[in-house]
Amino acid sequence: MTIVIDQLQFGIEVEEKRVLNNESESESEFNGGFIMPTANTFGQNFRDYEAESERQEGVENFYKINHINQTYDFVKKMREEYRKMDRVEMSIWECCELLNDVIDESDPDLDEPQIEHLLQTAEAIRKDFPNEDWLHLTALVHDLGKVLLLPIFGELPQWAVVGDTYPVGCAFDESIIHHEYFKENPDYQNPAYNTKYGVYRERCGLDNVMMSWGHDDYMYLVAKENKSTLPSAGLLIIRYHSFYALHRAGAYKHLMNEEDEENLKWVQIFNKYDLYSKSKVRIDVEKVKPYYLSLIEKYFPAKLRW
Numbered sequence: 493m494t495i496v497i498d499q500l501q502f503g504i505e506v507e508e509k510r511v512l513n514n515e516s517e518s519e520s521e522f523n524g525g526f527i528m529p530t531a532n533t534f535g536q537n538f539r540d541y542e543a544e545s546e547r548q549e550g551v552e553n554f555y556k557i558n559h560i561n562q563t564y565d566f567v568k569k570m571r572e573e574y575r576k577m578d579r580v581e582m583s584i585w586e587c588c589e590l591l592n593d594v595i596d597e598s599d600p601d602l603d604e605p606q607i608e609h610l611l612q613t614a615e616a617i618r619k620d621f622p623n624e625d626w627l628h629l630t631a632l633v634h635d636l637g638k639v640l641l642l643p644i645f646g647e648l649p650q651w652a653v654v655g656d657t658y659p660v661g662c663a664f665d666e667s668i669i670h671h672e673y674f675k676e677n678p679d680y681q682n683p684a685y686n687t688k689y690g691v692y693r694e695r696c697g698l699d700n701v702m703m704s705w706g707h708d709d710y711m712y713l714v715a716k717e718n719k720s721t722l723p724s725a726g727l728l729i730i731r732y733h734s735f736y737a738l739h740r741a742g743a744y745k746h747l748m749n750e751e752d753e754e755n756l757k758w759v760q761i762f763n764k765y766d767l768y769s770k771s772k773v774r775i776d777v778e779k780v781k782p783y784y785l786s787l788i789e790k791y792f793p794a795k796l797r798w
């Protein structure tokens with residue numbers, strides 16, 4: 493299978509945008525030499541939720557429903573339900589193919605099938621970090637939890653699958669996108685959950701913090717329950733790659749332990765590829781498949797329970 497996308501090769505397209513936008517070197521480059529494109533699929537800045545676009549209203553409405561419904565009790569219930577892993581058995585690659593039908597409504601930058609995004613991210617990061625094979629595989633699997641949108645996985649609504657994530661069980665930080673809608677979340681008024689620490693202790697470690705439910709936490713549970721040998725940095729990337737309040741705004745650092753602090757740099761590196769590889773790219777799936785199959789064999793058992 494070849495995914496054909498109707499534009500230039502990634503590098504060329506990026507180079508052209510750099511010239512057109514006359515960006516300074518320091519703004520357009522970072523760790524590993526990855527060059528940021530300056531506009532998304534729709535010709536707007538990345539993560540520009542204010543942009544005048546037909547999608548804007550949909551995205552805002554998405555966060556309104558998300559923020560009202562992601563409560564501590566809801567997350568607890570979902571974690572208990574989904575960590576049973578009693579729905580289906582399939583390999584990582586089979587899951588990648590399954591995701592082909594899924595489009596993420598919360599994402600203002602992307603309207604293409606997910607498998608393209610997975611391979612764009614993985615191939616971009618592989619180019620800049622050729623020796624970190626765990627990072628390539630992490631990129632490939634980071635969004636597989638979006639299968640939650642499909643009927644065999646319970647067909648969860650978009651607000652319970654995608655979008656930015658944040659801790660529940662303590663105060664919602666003001667840096668979270670569309671923070672104003674939390675006022676209608678029952679936890680917002682609950683004194684057990686609405687203080688800086690809430691149910692947590694200082695430096696308790698992010699692993700002990702309940703995150704709003706979605707594809708990130710689900711894929712993290714899948715990797716853990718199936719005893720993946722990915723390093724802790726890879727697992728951290730999977731669980732926190734949508735946690736923008738932390739890796740963009742620096743909120744909730746008081747809940748991190750030493751290991752989290754060490755791994756955070758990988759989440760930040762990864763995030764740039766996750767975001768900026770969402771461009772028109774051409775990936776020859778059959779050509780790269782054997783490489784990723786070898787990584788799957790190395791870091792995951794043959795069949796996974798989901």
Ligand SMILES: [Fe+2]
Nearest residue numbers: 634635733734
């Ligand atoms: Fe994601």
Ligand SMILES: [Fe+2]
Nearest residue numbers: 609634635766
């Ligand atoms: Fe992603």
